[in-house]
Amino acid sequence: MADKQAFFDYINNGYTTKGEFINLGAAMLDGETVKDAYVKVPLKTLNRHGLIAGATGTGKTKTLQIIAENLSEKGIPVLLMDIKGDLSGIAEPGTNNAKIEERHSAIGFPYEAKKFPAEILTLSDQEGVRLRATVSEFGPVLLSRILDLSDVQAGIVSVIFKYCDDNKMPLLDLKDFKKILQYTTDEGKDEFAEEYGRISSSSTGAILRKVVELEQQGADLFFGEKSFETDDLLRIDENGRGYINIIRLTDIQDRPKLFSTFMLSLLAEIYATFPEQGDSGRPELVIFIDEAHLIFNEASSALLNQIESIVKLIRSKGVGLYFVTQNPTDVPDAVLSQLGLKIQHALRAFTAKDRKAIKLTAENYPLSDYYKTDEVLTALGIGEALVSALNEKGIPTPLARTMLRAPMSRMDVLTDDELKDLLKTSKLIPKYNEVIDRESAYEMLTEKIEIANKEEAKEKAEKEKEAARNSTSSRSSSRRRSSSNPWIKTLSSPTVIRSVLGILGKLMK
Template structure:
């Protein structure tokens, strides 16, 4: 009898009349990526589950997304009772597999923090390219977003969460004239469009995805105390209502693996295996630049010991440039009801090395649930001949967990202390807010000083007007205060008028005019 692991790889299945005696995925070539395809209800989820179990048993950490909630069963052992067990036992006997139920070391993650530890990244780590894809920005809007990122780097402003990016865009819009001279035109319309898309992203849960503490890949690429690889399960049932957020997050995670991990060449087994379920969401309406980036990452990341497995309904969902790099393939049944279906079926069959024992295209149509057409890389990385394979039963539970079971698994994880509480440190929003507050205080101070000067002038004017009222006791009317900047002519005139008032007679006034005339003529 065969167990989950063989001497060289993972036991996938086989056996039975018309089937290969054994099909295995060699661990040495598991980082050459793979494809699990097939129509709904043909067994893709079970195949993903048994591969995750086997990689974990081999000490390889795994990441996968749980779209329907049934992959959470990896955290619990399967049941040795009921009809399902009877069917599994029969399948195990047919393929020569030693069925033994067990649970696996699982860590639950959730972008919304409800069904697992929160998964966060910072706006800076996501970068303008993926954010533009996430928000569906135009080329001009993407250019403005790039300017905002560049300016934030120049000014040392950390972009951690959405409020940081919002404040940065406001800063860019307010200084558009000066920024435009250095980096190109920044229109208010583009800034406004980005702000609206950020609002949409926020309502989809993006505000909970961006922030700190950011996910550290080392926490996913860990082993359990017994040496088995940890299985990281992302709760994606709610996330699927925002397909662009889902696809962008997985692409970001793949990019982070590519950027952070060192080159290791071709190790004896992968360092990490990444399952990308509902892969068509990554490529639907994706710009060529993004598809090229995915192709580049898929081509280069294998040398870092990472295997990427795309799960989708039809191989045609994956671009040819990416599909050509997927060396290990499990093809469940495809339905061919239309002319397009027939064309896709023929195309899928052409991707396999023919087996003279049967027609590949016919086999893909005829395989039943839990059965697949498989091809795995052989010695020296050569494609294996296509085979009809009965997929082995899973060791863990096939189905969902109860809320209490999930909570117990989450509570037992040590990562809750690190990720469950949000950290909001000093970043672009806080710094720009302080700048604005300081500018407002300066403006208020200047306004207050201007008001004080105006009040002083008004008070002096009032005092002068009050002083002009005639004093019947003394007969004196004080002169209006003059500025020190007045000319000597004004001083002489004031002196003359004051003297005339004091003399109070026509002769006195005539005398003064004579004195003033003499003074003016002498100048």
Template sequence: MPNEKFREAILKSYTSNLPSIYLGAGICNNEIIAGAKVNLPMRMMNRHGLVTGATGSGKTRTLQLLAEQLSAAGVPVFMPDMKGDLSGMAKEGSVNDKINERVQALGITYTPTAFPVEIYSLSGKLGAQMRATVTEFGPTLLTKILELNDTQSGVLNILFKYADDKNLPIVDFNDLKKVLNYLTEGPGAAEIKSDYGKISSATASTILRKIVALEQQGVDQIFGETSFDIEDLFQKVDGKGVISLLNVADIQSQPAIFSTFMLALLAEIYQRLPEAGDLDKPKLIFFLDEAHLLFKDAPKAFLDQIDQVVRLIRSKGVGIFFCTQLTQDVPPSVLAQLGNRVHHVIRAFTPNDVKALKETIKTFPKSEFYDMEQQFTQLGTGQAFITVLNEKGVPTETVVTHLAPPASFMGPLSDSEYKNQLNQSDLYKKYKDAVDPQSAFEILSERMQKEEEEEAEEKASKAEAPKRTSRKQEKSTLEEVMSSPVAKQVGRELMRGVFGMLFGTTTTRRSSRKRSSIF
């Protein structure tokens, strides 16, 4: 029987003795084969993955299903909450007719379950404030969110290099603007000319305007202290991995900001975690929803950094799953590293859609059970084409899968539940208040003030110098006159005259006698 052959092929391909997560059951000839269980070995989840599909195809619930089962296995998860509707994972799901129908078709037991959840926010309004210092963010990622060209990016690199060399912490935008001003219009302009190169006023002004524009959008608050500690992403509660949600519902109009911030987190995780090798289950799974925003209009240096992080971070025991609408949203160099694929329905309404469909099919192993081009456009909600890596790293049989329902609540928490969730969070309290440490702004301000005071003293000293010179010249002239031979002779005569008047002299008495003898 065709279906029995299908069941055996799927079991052989997807059965593992290692810890796995259950995704659902295979579909063959429009029939759900409950015995054809589709499992994903957790050992292979640090080989990264891709979840794609058209709007409304069930991508968000697939992410929820993956996150729940990872959490239950003790694996922490980080994921963005694009619409604020994943917070419901903090409470048990509710049974309804659709869920009952699905679990019966899969032949599984449904147990409503709540999971430990931490909610974060880049604005600080919807969760614990996530911050990073500008130095931690680095020039490459900052170039992306400031939308700088190559010349402006080069200047930004000079700022960071100078700050590193001179031990100037750039914590927030005030620090960055101060360094920019100091090296462009301030005393530092001459200092950097030989070692770093001159910064033109026009380029500096453009960078400054872009920084100010982000400040006006309220984005500047993601830069500062207390900086987010990545160790907080690895928490467990009662043996379950904590699901960390980044609620970006309030900054959806600035997609480059949150997508780039998440990449900054990944880069820091890579830098700080030790090598782990191959583990039976990952240390952390990182979901990047709306991944196309990460790659859109990205400069080459930025794409190179993504490629490097994806290549190397798996050795740290961390897996990355990209979530987007089309496979083509992910650059080929990154796509080649994504071993686990969950593809929901593709809508082939336009010639471009048809082209995208054909290209997507080429990324899957061929299957004897499906006309893949036809099947891809006929997938129902909560169904997907799946291929993953088995425990030996070999791609599994391509299978259309009827996905299991999430065990937690599929929707957002109510306002009161949400507030209560935040109030009970120690991390919300930990990151709530910003700290203003001594950084580049204060250091350079003090330096510039000192230099101004020294300059003022020097000017005052130069102004006083002519007066002192004049007095010295007067004294010097008098001394020269008084020390001349004529002056000395006159002085002797004067002294003799003075003393003669007081005491009389031989000469005077002799003159007196002569005058008396004559008369």
């Protein structure tokens, strides 16, 4: 039995912070919660990214909810990916009960039910604020990586973007991009060959097939106007609390390409538009990516490299990324090494492979005199987790088996009526849900082709008229020449004709 007082001092010294922090709960020793031994994470290090992992049903989503609530209370906006559809309850207060009272009594502070300002966003036809981006904003490099194109194909995409820029043709949606792809090897092939070099129809055909594949996953709803402005993720309500923006993704679990397309676009736009933050002491925005394996499992090596680069760079913009998944091995090592806060819920060891995975997971955490990490990982209860964070100096905190506090908001979904009431109060729905289809590359190229076809038809008709005039003129000239020839005049005279007819009559007798 370890010394409880020594453990209390060990935790409090390890999690001491002079600045603002969020309180996750209290540390545990020998399966018992040590009251007031708080596990505190400084706001200063929350832009150093994090991981929430654990088997199904161990409480990952509730942990995500706890952190989001505490950030909102500190005036920090949050973006959540709600793939399972159980986070909308954040907009309504939770309900106290005996189990929650017992948990908070053991932790050392009372439970308080609260609701938080929330905005419902959507990538699809579900109700909520529509999220869109134009093809032009996506850019040739990002689009090529999403489509997993070869170097030659990526070069063609760059040329197409250059042509559209040179000719002031906006690429807004996939319809525009498909039209210009077809134009390069059909009606406009000579124009392209003269200015940019000849483009192979087999290459554009391969690109087009990749675009159709993306389109079938629902990307035609994502690409277009009006583009979502990332500044709208940074709103603060009248009480100084940050908005919790919840993206409803329940209908795209089987469309990982669309999910990764959206995530990469969003992160790239945030990195491009947010100012450098420096050492501000608190994050500007925190993003939670639930079911993170959906991004990494389907990603090409080029796409993974892009994600890894953004993860490394985006924290300088004051943005923290938190990946939520079942097993840390779902996240590439290059990304995992960038994560400062790690919250590990229970793992289950049903097979030899599971036991090996647990041993590997245990090695990701600091050594502790109080825990055998691989054993604790399989003994954690629901709402318990191993926590390792960074203190204000960027040094890893002691490993703490933690009894997590309960969410202050509802641990369930909104009813249909509650959701409708929430959407009615949205200030972003009127801004983004109007469908805009202004003149872009598709319309401009269609008009250009129509004009070219009309000119070609007109030129053809003029040639036909000219040919007809030449034919008529030729016949008239022939008749004039015949009438002026003296021999023809003599032979065609009535006298000669009558003589010939007379001779023929005699012969017939």
